[in-house]
Each structure stands twice: as C-alpha cells, then as structure tokens.
Amino acid sequence: MSDLQIVPPSLEEQEVIEINRENYDHYNEERLTYKAEPGLTEELARKISSDKGEPKWMLNKRLTALRVFKEKELPKWGPDLSNLDLSKIIYYMKPDAKKNANSIGEIPEDIRKTYEKLGIPKAEREYLGGSGFQYESESVYHNLKKELADKGVVFLDMDEAVQKYPEKVKKYFMTNCVPINLHKFSALHAAVWSGGTFIYIPKNVKVDIPLQAYFRMNAKKGGQFEHTLIIVDEGAEVHYIEGCSAPQYTENSLHAGCVEIHVMKNARARYSSIENWSKNTYNLNTKRAVVHENGVMEWINGNAGSAITMLYPCSVLLGENAKTDYIGIAYAGEGQYQDTGCKVYHLAPNTSSSVLSKGISIDGGISSYRGIVDIKKGAVNSKSNVRCDGLMLDNKSKALTTPSMDVHENDVKVAHEAAVGKVEEDQLFYLMSRGLSEDEAIKLIVAGYIEPLIKELPMEYAVELNRLIELEIENSVC
C-alpha cells in the first residue's frame, strides 16, 4: 500500500513481543447451541441456509456445489490426502454467543479470553481500522471504526452481507473469481460455507489502516469454511489481514476457506495472512484475485501450522497494466507438508508479476513451492519475476520447488530463479564458535534467509512472523 509505512522490525522490538505457543494451543470447553452430525449431506446444506435465512439463489448455489463436490476427485498431485476422512468432519457448529457483537464485553467470557490471548484487542486499539472474530462457524465480534463507516466502507461478517448487500453478493460471490467448480474443495466450501468477511471499499476511498479478521477453530474434528469477499472499487485502496489458529487435538480438522478479491480499475489491495492452524489441520484453501486495469494486488502469505497445507493464491491480471506481488513463507516441521505457491495469469498487455517465496523445513517436514505463471497470447510487454527458495535445517527434511512458466507471447520478459539449500555443519560451527548456542545459530541463519522477505512486510506482521518461526525452531531444536 502506497501510504502504509513499512519498517523492518529491530531486534529490540522483537524482544518485547511475547507470543507463546500456549496462546494458540489452549482450548475451551465446547459450548455450542448447535453441532451438526459428522459428514456432509444435503440436509446439512439446507439447514445452514435456512438458519441464516438465505435467499433461494444462495441455497441453490449450495446444492449445486454439493453435487459438484461429489463428482470431483481429490487432486492427483501434491500431498497425500488419504488420511483425511471427510465423513468424520463436523461441518457446522454454532457457538453459544451473540452474533457479531460490536463490543468486546458482549463476547462470552471463555471466547473473550481466547480473543485476548491472541492479542487481538491490543492490535485493534493500536493499528486496525476494523476487526472481526469468528469462532467455529460464526462471527462473534465485528467492529469498524466510525470514520471508515462514514466514508462508506463496508466491513461485515459474510452472513450479514448476504442480507444487507444481496446484489453485490449475488454478482461477485463465487462467480467469475472462484467458480464453485474450480476444484473439489472450492465446491465443498460453497456447499457449507459459513461466516467470513465482506468488504466493500467505495470509489477513491483509501483506507490507510488495515482491517483484520481472525478465524478460530476450537472444537475437535471441526471444520471451518469462512468466505471472504473483497471488492475494492475504482481508485480505492485497502489492506486486509487474516489470522487463524486452532488448538492441537489428535483427530484431524479441516479448513477450506475461500478468499475472492476484486480489484477494480486503479485500485489496490493488499491481503496478508498468517495461517497458524494446529498440526492436525488439513488446510485446503482457495484464494484468488481478479485485477482490472492499473490495479495492484499484493499477497502476503505466511504458513506455519497445519498438517497439510495446499494453498496457491492466484492473481488473474485482467486489465492492462495490472500488477501483482506475492510474498510467501512456509515453515514445515515434524509431520507437516506445506505445499504452497503463487499462480498468476497474465491476460492483458503490460501486466506484471513478482513472486518471492521462501520455504523452511526441519524435523522431517516438507516444504514445497508449487506455482505457475501463465502469460497468454496477447499479453504483450508483460513481465514476470519469480524467485523461490527452500532451506532445509537438517538432513531429514525436504525442500522442493516446482515453479512453472507457460508463456504464449513472444514480447515478454520473464525471469525465474530457484535455490534449495541446507544449513551446513561448517556454518553452524562457525556461528557457535563465536558463542551462539545451536538454537541461536539456526535462528540467525533462518532470520537471515527470510530477511529479504521480512523487510518487505509491515512491521507488526514481520514481528509476529519472525517470532512464530523462532518459536517453531525452539520447539524443534534440542
């Protein structure tokens, strides 16, 4: 965002930020007003729709999606999903809490404590323009600063948006950005989606402080299917942040969210997320942006949690001069497989894309970059620059990179670099000979490795990501 300050965090600042694992891993007792039977049925899709009082077209969408879901097969590439038993997942759970409370005091105490432990109220006070908190299937808190509301900015829970902005939702919800039949999990999402975020930024309104939503799964074998729809109208700007986490159980849980962003002519959107799902979560997520003439879409994508992540944020550069930047970082520890990367479709002349991705793997984890840049015929004078690296912190771990380039136009500039490396014994010895412990030496090497990416991030975000990775290393080494 042009007017958002980007300051790399200094060591001092990092030291005062206290993030500890317990804050993510603790869980509350289940207090639900409704809990579906495990499994995905037509009855459930109808139940969700009628609970939310949805218009007919949305119900039809859910039912169509359910059929598509049943027809589609699991992907035949990437991580093995055979341990994910979709019939055991609970697809819909309503917490015993008021929907969309707009003061923190109205959130029930147990949920509020989680919310506070995650540091969200502080973030809201200090640097957010609006904040939402979803617990299981429903949004329990939503608030937008008055001065933004006064400018016509809309920031709502997605359920509420269906009621309040039906035309916009009907036009943009899983139509030309993420069609329901994109793949099996986009169809699953469309059938049982619940909650999420709706943002509309009116023409020429520049929101210079971020809006944030946090998604929290608490129950065992749970599933979360929040839908995020962002429309940044002509000449407008927004920075939206998503955070997510869940406590650790032995049973698997599933996150299949969907993010759709429409960046109109001359508009700008930055979407940042740190996904920190617990290590039993399958994170099969779909994120896509359609970028019109002169529009700019920035993805910042951090993945530290989950058992398996399959996530490929995608920008479709539809208008001339449209531009996208992607910064991704993935951390795979014991038992984790992070399969992530960026997709870009260049469909118009003078479009440009830049991708910077860093994977880290330790303790047998697999971190894999899978991306594609597709430059279609006619996208003359387009540019693309892709750099994807992998760093293995030991011999048991794996780093893979599978970037691909599909270029159907001659008059373009594409560059692509991939490097996979390992922390060398000599390097560790060198640092340790100066008094650093093994742990500190590895942290220094990792911090150095991700430094080109961290310095591109807004400060709060960089600090959290750095600290999160340090925590993971502390848990892995020794």
Add this chain to the structure above:
Amino acid sequence: MLEIKNLHVEIEGKEILKGVNLKLEKGKVHALMGPNGSGKSTLANVVMGHPKYTITKGEILLDGQSINELSPDERAKKGLFLSFQYPSEVDGATISTFLRQALNSSRKARGEEPISVLDFHNLLKEKLRLLNTEESFAERYLNQGFSGGEKKKSEILQLAILNPGIAILDETDSGTDIDALKVIADNINKVMGENKIVLIITHYKRILEHVKPDKLSILINGKIALEGNAELVDQLEEKGYGWIEED
C-alpha cells in the same frame, strides 16, 4: 594455559593428527607452521570443537581441565576464539547483528548485562576505525560475497569485539596485501596483550615480522616435528621443510 597432550584425531576413519603435544602459555605468542595438509587447520578446528572430527586419544586442557567434551559455544564462553582459514558466509545476517548477539552471549556467560545498543554501536565504530574500515562494513551480511581479504578483516573485527583470552589465527595473513596485513597485525597486537594466549598458524614469515612469536612449532604429517624460537622462521624460509622430515 592451553595444553594439548598426545592428541590423536580422525576424520572419516582417516587419522590426521597422530599424537600432537603443544603447550601454549599466557602472555606468549606461539606460531605453528608446517607444509600444506600437515594438519594445522585440523588442530585449530579440533581445539575449537568442530563436530566432524573425532578425538581418538589425548586431551585438550584449558587451565588443567579437559575441554574435549565441550561444544563450540561452551569453548567460546571459556575464552577461545578461532579466526578461520575459510570463514563461512551467512546471508541476510548483518555483521553488526551477529556480533552483538555473540558479544552478549559471552557477556552473559561472565554474568554481565547485555551491552546497550548505543555502547555496542560505539564499540563497533571504534574497532572499525582501528581497522581503517568504513562503518558500512558492519552492515554487510556476514562474509557474504566477501573477497579473501575482506573475510580476514571480518575475522579480525570479530576478534577485536569479542576480545577473547585465547586466539587461534588460522592463515589470517593469506589473501591480504601488505598494507592490510600490517593493519591486521597491529590489531592482533592491540587485542592480544598481556595474559592472553595467541597461536598464529601460517605459511609465511611476513606476519611473524609484525606479531613476534615467542615460540615456534612445526607440524609435519600430524606430529610436532620440531620446536624452536623465532630464529627458526628464517631457516624455514631458506630451506623449506624437507630437512626436518629427513631428520
């Protein structure tokens, strides 16, 4: 005192050091010379605790206590420092960030408070000035893409900041021109005053003209073949190592 007693060292099943004996005393500059491949760097690395070497026999004693089992960072905290023949590179980590962390870990080991950012900055500035080096040098990534000479300068900067009790300098003179060598030697002399132990490992006489050794040992094929004083250096310069091996 640092004492090496009958040290036998293997790497990948191959014996490199075959019973090395060496006494390094406080306040003395010691030089170690010997042909390529005789095991000088191996000795330096083993004293610092490199995990890739196996000690099959013998002891490394620091003030009478064995340090054989200590990790490299524990040895550093006991005051050991190795200036590497081939320093590693760490991309993305600036020299100043790294050095402040390293300094603070040794201060912590001595029960001292971490150095303040300002004090560290001033210390760094002073040491850089003594090395005739611009301040921007410390903001470069640790040894990343450095020339041979710059790497040696980086090692000496680290020596100056960490101010260790025992410094082993492995081929610190190689890859430096005459002027740079003089600056490096001056810094070594400045840091390593009384009560400190210095071991200079080198091929060439020239560094020993600036940092005068009290004692010289010659390592050949994994064993100390000859010991003497500074005058031995001239003999080596003239005759090479062949005559020692014949004896």
